[in-house]
């Protein structure tokens with residue numbers, strides 16, 4: 001998740017493709033000039049990953065393997081979180097941000113490195129977003145007087161099942177025991193932080209950026225939104241995709257620490273949020289599911305050999321989150337420091 005120090009990617013604009021002229025945006029900034037395509041991203045059927053029909057299960061696991069290796073993100077459908085729970089959680093988050101006085105919100109401005117709930121309002125060139133971040137696992141620190149608390153609890157109950165289910169399925173496609181990831185990341189005590197993001201419509205923002213380019217730490221990120229539009233992800237092939245999340249789907253993005261554990265087999269990826277085309281406010285709920293803070297994460301022996309030496313530094317999850325003086329609640333990436341050499 002982008003923290004205070006999140007770096008804005010400066011890269012060459014990708015050459016506009018003739019087939020997508022309507023995706024061109026004014027060339028006033030390297031990121032703004034990037035052409036993103038409205039391309040379908042992989043869809044993974046959660047229920048089929050656990051199907052009793054062996055053929056169906058094995059096909060679904062193959063799809064998951066391809067999605068993790070070639071993309072690192074996918075839309076998850078047919079999962080155990082009911083639609084009405086997602087809708088209700090997003091609606092109550094919107095109600096809360098709209099109805100809560102600024103003074104009340106500011107009670108949660110960052111005070112200490114131990115904070116478990118933090119509010120922020122960023123209106124800069126590189127970020128236009130109001131947010132609340134809170135630790136939701138192993139304990140839920142959502143303030144009891146916030147009207148979305150009950151809905152968020154219900155949503156997180158479902159997401160816990162999804163997280164453990166995905167950990168089992170991903171362990172299998174890595175050729176490991178079902179509980180492999182759950183055990184090495186100590187997911188039952190995993191440090192999960194929810195980020196409640198409110199992006200203004202473009203006419204209220206200071207620039208076209210909602211959130212600067214970043215990767216996210218941890219095992220994986222789950223994301224739901226109320227209106228479509230704005231999230232852009234860089235594929236491993238160097239193409240920016242404008243991500244569309246169908247109603248009922250949960251976007252899953254692989255995190256930095258799965259990349260470290262698998263020694264680069266399953267990579268995290270850069271993404272950012274644009275508000276340039278937003279006619280209305282957009283709300284997203286991104287939950288970063290991580291190892292427990294004291295888990296020591298390093299490339300596992302299963303993914304290291306003479307042809308693939310360890311490409312990442314080993315450190316605890318807490319040390320990675322505290323890199324550069326950040327605090328765990330900031331959930332800032334440390335991938336640059338974790339990588340032992342460029343370009344892995």
Ligand SMILES: O=C(O)CCC(=O)C(=O)O
Pocket residue numbers: 001002195197211216223230231271273284286
């Ligand atoms: O709001 C979004 O679409 C993305 C949010 C995000 O990347 C994050 O909170 O880390």
Ligand SMILES: [Fe+2]
Pocket residue numbers: 001002214215216221271286
């Ligand atoms: Fe993110």
